[in-house]
Amino acid sequence: MAILDKLKDGVQRELEGLEFVIGWEQGYDPLHASPLFIRTPGDIDRLIWNPLCVHNLASYLPSLKGRRVGILLKGCDSRSVIQLLQEGLIKREEIVIFGIPCRGVVDLSKIKSRIDTSQMRAVSLMDDAVVIEIPQGREEIPLDDVLATKCLSCQYPTPLIYDHLAGEVLPPQRPTEVLYKEVEVIEELDVQDRLAHWERELDRCIRCYACRNACPLCVCQDYCAAESRNPRWLSQRAGVSEKVMWHIMHALHLAGRCTDCGECERACPMDIPIQRIRRKINKEIKELFGYEAGVNPEDTPPLYTFKVEEPTIQEREW
Amino acid sequence: MDNSGNPFLPDIGTVGKVIHEAPNIKSLQVVLNDQHRMQSFRFEPGQVAQLSIFGVGEATFVINSPPTRMEYLQFSIMRAGEVTERLHQLKEADPVGVRGPLGNWFPYEEMKGKDIYFIGGGIGMAPLRTLLLFMLDNREDYGNITLLYGARSPQDLCYKEELKDWEGRDDMELILTVDREFPDWDRRVGLVPNVLKELAPSPEGKVAVTCGPPIMIRFTLQALDGLGFKDDQVITTLERRMKCGIGLCGRCNIGTKYVCTDGPVFSLAQLKELPPEL
Amino acid sequence: MVSREARFLATDNIPALLRRLGNTYRVFAPVKVSDTIVLFQEFAESAGLALDEQTTLPPKELLFPQTEGLVSYRYRKDAEDLEKSEVQVEETLEAPPTIIFGVRPCDARGLTVFDAVFTDGQWRDPYYKARREATTIVTVLCTQPESTCFCTSVGGSPTGIEGSDIILTIVTGGYVAEPVTEKGETLLQDEAFTPAGDKAGEAGEAREKVSVERELELDGIAEQLLDIFGTDFWEQVTAKCISCAACTYVCPTCFCFTITDDTTGIEGSRIRTWDSCMFYLYTLEASGHNPRPTKTERYRNRIGHKFSYHPTSYEGMFGCSGCGRCIKVCPASLDIRQVLREAKAHG
Numbered sequence: 001m002a003i004l005d006k007l008k009d010g011v012q013r014e015l016e017g018l019e020f021v022i023g024w025e026q027g028y029d030p031l032h033a034s035p036l037f038i039r040t041p042g043d044i045d046r047l048i049w050n051p052l053c054v055h056n057l058a059s060y061l062p063s064l065k066g067r068r069v070g071i072l073l074k075g076c077d078s079r080s081v082i083q084l085l086q087e088g089l090i091k092r093e094e095i096v097i098f099g100i101p102c103r104g105v106v107d108l109s110k111i112k113s114r115i116d117t118s119q120m121r122a123v124s125l126m127d128d129a130v131v132i133e134i135p136q137g138r139e140e141i142p143l144d145d146v147l148a149t150k151c152l153s154c155q156y157p158t159p160l161i162y163d164h165l166a167g168e169v170l171p172p173q174r175p176t177e178v179l180y181k182e183v184e185v186i187e188e189l190d191v192q193d194r195l196a197h198w199e200r201e202l203d204r205c206i207r208c209y210a211c212r213n214a215c216p217l218c219v220c221q222d223y224c225a226a227e228s229r230n231p232r233w234l235s236q237r238a239g240v241s242e243k244v245m246w247h248i249m250h251a252l253h254l255a256g257r258c259t260d261c262g263e264c265e266r267a268c269p270m271d272i273p274i275q276r277i278r279r280k281i282n283k284e285i286k287e288l289f290g291y292e293a294g295v296n297p298e299d300t301p302p303l304y305t306f307k308v309e310e311p312t313i314q315e316r317e318w
Numbered sequence: 319m320d321n322s323g324n325p326f327l328p329d330i331g332t333v334g335k336v337i338h339e340a341p342n343i344k345s346l347q348v349v350l351n352d353q354h355r356m357q358s359f360r361f362e363p364g365q366v367a368q369l370s371i372f373g374v375g376e377a378t379f380v381i382n383s384p385p386t387r388m389e390y391l392q393f394s395i396m397r398a399g400e401v402t403e404r405l406h407q408l409k410e411a412d413p414v415g416v417r418g419p420l421g422n423w424f425p426y427e428e429m430k431g432k433d434i435y436f437i438g439g440g441i442g443m444a445p446l447r448t449l450l451l452f453m454l455d456n457r458e459d460y461g462n463i464t465l466l467y468g469a470r471s472p473q474d475l476c477y478k479e480e481l482k483d484w485e486g487r488d489d490m491e492l493i494l495t496v497d498r499e500f501p502d503w504d505r506r507v508g509l510v511p512n513v514l515k516e517l518a519p520s521p522e523g524k525v526a527v528t529c530g531p532p533i534m535i536r537f538t539l540q541a542l543d544g545l546g547f548k549d550d551q552v553i554t555t556l557e558r559r560m561k562c563g564i565g566l567c568g569r570c571n572i573g574t575k576y577v578c579t580d581g582p583v584f585s586l587a588q589l590k591e592l593p594p595e596l
Numbered sequence: 597m598v599s600r601e602a603r604f605l606a607t608d609n610i611p612a613l614l615r616r617l618g619n620t621y622r623v624f625a626p627v628k629v630s631d632t633i634v635l636f637q638e639f640a641e642s643a644g645l646a647l648d649e650q651t652t653l654p655p656k657e658l659l660f661p662q663t664e665g666l667v668s669y670r671y672r673k674d675a676e677d678l679e680k681s682e683v684q685v686e687e688t689l690e691a692p693p694t695i696i697f698g699v700r701p702c703d704a705r706g707l708t709v710f711d712a713v714f715t716d717g718q719w720r721d722p723y724y725k726a727r728r729e730a731t732t733i734v735t736v737l738c739t740q741p742e743s744t745c746f747c748t749s750v751g752g753s754p755t756g757i758e759g760s761d762i763i764l765t766i767v768t769g770g771y772v773a774e775p776v777t778e779k780g781e782t783l784l785q786d787e788a789f790t791p792a793g794d795k796a797g798e799a800g801e802a803r804e805k806v807s808v809e810r811e812l813e814l815d816g817i818a819e820q821l822l823d824i825f826g827t828d829f830w831e832q833v834t835a836k837c838i839s840c841a842a843c844t845y846v847c848p849t850c851f852c853f854t855i856t857d858d859t860t861g862i863e864g865s866r867i868r869t870w871d872s873c874m875f876y877l878y879t880l881e882a883s884g885h886n887p888r889p890t891k892t893e894r895y896r897n898r899i900g901h902k903f904s905y906h907p908t909s910y911e912g913m914f915g916c917s918g919c920g921r922c923i924k925v926c927p928a929s930l931d932i933r934q935v936l937r938e939a940k941a942h943g
Contacts, residue, residue, distance in 0.1 A: 035836040037832070055927070204629065204635065209841060210842035210927065213838055221876075236854065267842060268842075324689075326868075399882030402882065413682055558887065559880060564719035565713075565717065565718060567854065568851065568852035573900070593826075594825070595888065595893065596887060
């Protein structure tokens with residue numbers, strides 16, 4: 001049975017005990033999927049599963065605490081759930097997880113930077129390519145060229161937590177090294193150039209906070225330090241220093257918690273590569289604490305705890 | 319405030335007397351520094367103004383001194399947020415920004431010849447004070463005037479000096495109540511809506527004007543309905559978070575109406591035409 | 597449209613034109629700043645123009661900046677009595693002469709929503725008004741709608757002139773320029789514009805050919821949205837919304853703002869900043885009460901404002917110009933057209 005059929009079958013069986021199941025449906029054009037809230041058996045027909053199902057549906061869970069819901073999760077998305085469980089922000093018993101072994105999802109910005117999709121007519125998804133029909137003709141793009149960067153180094157193609165798995169466990173097939181490739185390019189710059197790089201990128205930030213609100217782990221968004229009036233941490237001005245400060249603040253609040261799902265960058269209407277800032281911090285956390293967020297529900301995030309001596313931190317050359 | 323100048327540019331005023339009304343409520347009497355502006359400042363009872371502490375921000379308050387007494391503009395401020403906290407720190411001779419008058423006002427023309435029944439709770443007495451003083455200054459235009467005013471405790475009642483004055487007048491009736499028994503309190507005890515039900519004023523020829531905390535308003539409106547008051551016989555004022563005060567910044571709307579420009583004064587009949595988003 | 601003589605602007609003449617105008621005006625035009633982002637930026641020949649695609653953000657920012665100072669203030673201590681202080685307050689209004697070149701009809705029309713509220717309403721906004729008067733809008737008419745375009749559903753047109761001062765129609769070798777206002781007429785005096793000749797006819801034909809399907813029937817939507825105000829429609833339709841507010845920031849007609857004070861030492865500035873009705877804090881009162889506490893009430897207000905309250909208050913004008921950016925940027929691909937369709941069909 002294909003993955004989609006298994007998913008439909010599972011949802012069909014569990015739906016009665018749940019308020020709804022969150023999955024994906026076809027969006028407003030052939031290139032966009034959109035989250036689907038399955039409330040009735042009739043809604044199940046609308047469910048889709050393909051590399052356009054980019055959304056990390058775990059983002060919805062914290063606001064649904066106290067309600068019994070089902071959710072479809074890719075491997076990467078399951079890490080958000082684990083992190084939310086670790087932090088007590090959701091309850092395992094309230095959620096039925098339909099896991100999906102996933103070979104990767106596309107980054108629509110990568111497609112849009114290659115071809116003008118504004119008048120696109122059709123999209124076909126092959127195993128290793130995306131074919132897009134535009135008025136000028138038919139464009140075939142190798143899937144690997146437009147997969148999300150996180151997918152190119154994915155170590156968790158199968159969800160780490162689930163009640164039902166739609167298919168067989170998929171072993172990791174991607175090399176780990178490429179994950180930090182873009183980060184390393186920036187690391188190699190000297191401090192001035194690094195600052196200049198980020199000022200250039202972040203200058204187009206419009207402080208809309210979509211990155212924050214799309215983040216499954218930004219759970220204090222209604223009381224965010226970016227806008228709090230008392231105390232006032234940040235001016236509301238739209239200068240580059242405020243923008244840089246906002247993004248540093250955001251990234252630091254995610255240190256040891258960010259699971260690299262990429263919703264922040266995907267939500268950014270200005271296509272700023274902000275996931276790289278988080279990835280850099282993830283890299284530091286890994287080097288310092290040997291820790292990776294959202295992998296084991298029993299773990300405690302390193303910044304949630306305190307050890308008198310950290311084995312990897314050499315304080316004052318002691 | 320007219321539309322010829324910059325509606326975002328506050329006048330600078332100076333704090334005169336500061337009155338400690340209640341543990342968390344102070345009244346500030348403010349005079350605009352520009353004498354000409356002060357003399358030409360015209361407003362109607364029920365209109366509001368934005369007070370500014372430069373460096374902190376603005377907040378909206380009803381001008382609770384009546385337009386018939388223009389020596390100063392009085393505002394009563396309950397400590398609730400950042401701006402009100404700082405307004406409470408002001409002392410005599412401190413500068414303060416004033417942007418107003420803004421908003422609509424009580425329909426005092428249409429209320430002429432009617433009996434007026436004021437029902438106030440806590441800081442909600444502020445807008446009622448304006449209208450009550452205005453009516454007392456134009457006493458012959460109105461029928462019987464009654465004020466039912468309640469607070470949590472005797473010390474939470476505002477305008478204590480005036481309450482004494484109103485008590486002594488024979489052209490109005492004053493009924494005070496507090497939520498529970500207190501030593502030396504010989505007036506009524508009970509929540510405002512309950513006392514209202516006991517008093518059971520007849521709706522005949524009356525207009526009820528009510529203002530207070532949301533929960534009090536809700537039960538007062540129910541009580542008035544029970545007593546037979548029609549929706550157009552009941553007037554109240556609304557509160558909303560405001561920034562611009564002139565219907566531009568967007569946040570204080572209820573359906574098509576902006577509380578800052580179409581309000582804060584609404585009849586119950588008008589409120590019922592709005593989408594239920596209070 | 598003022599019927600005045602059409603002029604021709606050769607594509608090759610555009611850089612020189614903008615350079616000349618730059619002596620008198622701030623000149624903004626669409627520039628590709630990354631593979632996927634096109635923004636209005638101050639014209640620089642080296643940057644090149646991106647006139648053939650929709651800009652990522654509308655030109656709203658140039659008339660209604662994301663932040664601007666409203667007034668500045670400065671405290672002064674009394675030397676005689678340190679307990680006493682005074683404060684001086686001054687208006688800070690900047691409205692340099694500006695040209696925005698390469699605007700789309702939907703975005704120009706979006707400005708008419710601002711005009712109705714900020715310059716023609718009960719209260720005038722002197723900041724917007726001054727900038728609007730100092731700005732000339734040069735609009736390039738559309739030739740190819742994008743899949744997210746729906747201007748015709750909200751009363752606009754890919755060849756519409758509302759809000760523009762000059763309209764440019766693409767023809768062979770350049771554009772036919774026609775003035776819409778006196779301001780536009782003035783600009784057409786520049787030597788870059790030559791007599792249009794036969795091109796005028798070509799422009800007329802080109803405009804005839806452009807069409808955007810009118811996919812929404814919005815008659816009665818204002819009343820319908822009120823009728824379904826209290827139904828569970830809103831919870832269902834907003835389930836997928838993540839309340840991120842990107843839709844409001846890219847919108848050519850969203851004008852909500854906040855005001856905050858920004859102080860350094862004894863002086864500072866009262867600034868106005870774009871705000872969003874999609875935020876919890878937007879309506880949170882000091883008491884803790886919030887009349888729109890969840891995304892459901894907030895999204896309902898956003899749709900209500902654009903398609904019910906605004907048209908009711910402003911003679912049927914929707915608070916939406918159909919540019920489709922909110923659809924494009926929505927991380928959940930929530931499609932405002934679909935919401936309106938379902939709202940009409942509900943109940």
